[in-house]
């Protein structure tokens with residue numbers, strides 16, 4: 490075991506400030522050392538090639554991607570450059586850009602950053618031969634992973650899928666159950682064995698690992714034992730828990746499962762009767778209490794048609810093949826939707842009156858372009874903003890563009906056409922500004 494040098498959950502650090510409350514909460518349980526870099530982003534400390542080194546999360550992701558590239562190249566016996574990378578739907582502009590940067594460092598060229606929800610939906614639908622010609626088949630996908638939960642409602646017709654809604658809780662997943670068990674047994678062992686695992690990093694890790702195993706056993710059995718030899722102070726510990734008690738101690742986690750389900754249905758504009766099938770993916774959903782909540786909510790048994798660990802990768806591979814000129818794939822249209830509302834804001838004529846317009850409302854098709862018209866006499870700035878960053882603890886502003894200088898005729902205002910793009914990766918850019926002479 491080399492806990493201080495085994496880096497995991499890079500996804501949690503990527504594109505997030507060190508001061509982000511979510512990052513701070515995560516750091517409390519990470520065994521490796523993370524400090525704040527000069528730019529305010531986390532730096533991970535490791536011993537690398539015999540030296541103490543620090544890496545950004547982008548660099549670490551690049552190492553993972555580079556390793557994956559090597560594996561793929563070994564298997565295919567050919568160079569791999571084009572790829573499609575699965576990302577959680579809740580990834581912000583900054584997180585998406587960090588993934589793109591990591592891919593570039595690894596020598597990869599992403600044809601698309603693809604929402605995990607959409608990848609799953611594509612892998613499910615593309616080979617389905619019984620999709621209706623006219624009526625829409627509505628399928629809800631519930632993915633409970635290690636750290637997060639994502640829900641999507643997808644409308645299928647022959648040869649196409651449309652993302653009707655996707656919702657998420659970016660901090661609700663299997664690890665929360667591990668943590669509930671961990672706290673439970675840490676307290677128990679303190680009382681019974683007079684050991685405080687919080688004082689010993691190695692004991693913490695061993696107890697966490699044992700709790701994760703225990704949780705898995707409880708998915709199949711109504712009760713489970715926990716035995717760890719020499720956990721701390723040369724003491725062997727023994728514990729035991731019933732599924733019922735496990736559900737009680739994780740009640741606060743279970744309570745949160747329903748929220749994203751309700752929201753997904755409401756945003757898709759459907760009732761549970763209009764959802765024809767419910768599919769669960771993600772191994773975190775193996776907890777029986779989660780399945781019960783999903784079953785009660787939709788009023789039907791969820792299915793597990795897909796290989797839960799492979800569906801995102803399969804969907805990404807299919808999307809990559811669809812986008813690549815090298816492969817021939819059956820016709821299937823993927824109409825994805827963007828999970829955030831994006832606005833542009835700028836200063837009005839009297840300089841102090843900020844104006845704002847919604848450019849891409851939530852659910853907007855990806856990719857998409859909009860052209861806005863401005864009448865301006867001199868250089869000006871536009872900000873790209875999240876309209877409602879609520880639920881995401883991030884700054885509202887994504888980026889600022891300076892538009893100008895441009896020529897105007899004698900005190901007249903120029904007419905400018907500003908092109909804003911929501912690109913295929915789900916990042917927003919101001920692509921161009923053209924002075925329209927006819928202004």
Ligand SMILES: Nc1ncnc2c1ncn2[C@@H]1O[C@H](COP(=O)(O)OP(=O)(O)OP(=O)(O)O)[C@@H](O)[C@H]1O
Nearest residue numbers: 634635636637662663664705708771772773775776
């Ligand atoms: N039999 C099981 N019963 C309960 N939980 C399980 C079982 N098998 C795996 N898990 C849990 O599933 C989680 C991993 O699921 P998955 O592989 O879908 O996550 P991930 O995709 O890596 O995470 P995320 O989607 O949050 O980024 C872990 O918390 C693991 O403990």
Ligand SMILES: [Mg+2]
Nearest residue numbers: 632634635771
């Ligand atoms: Mg996952």
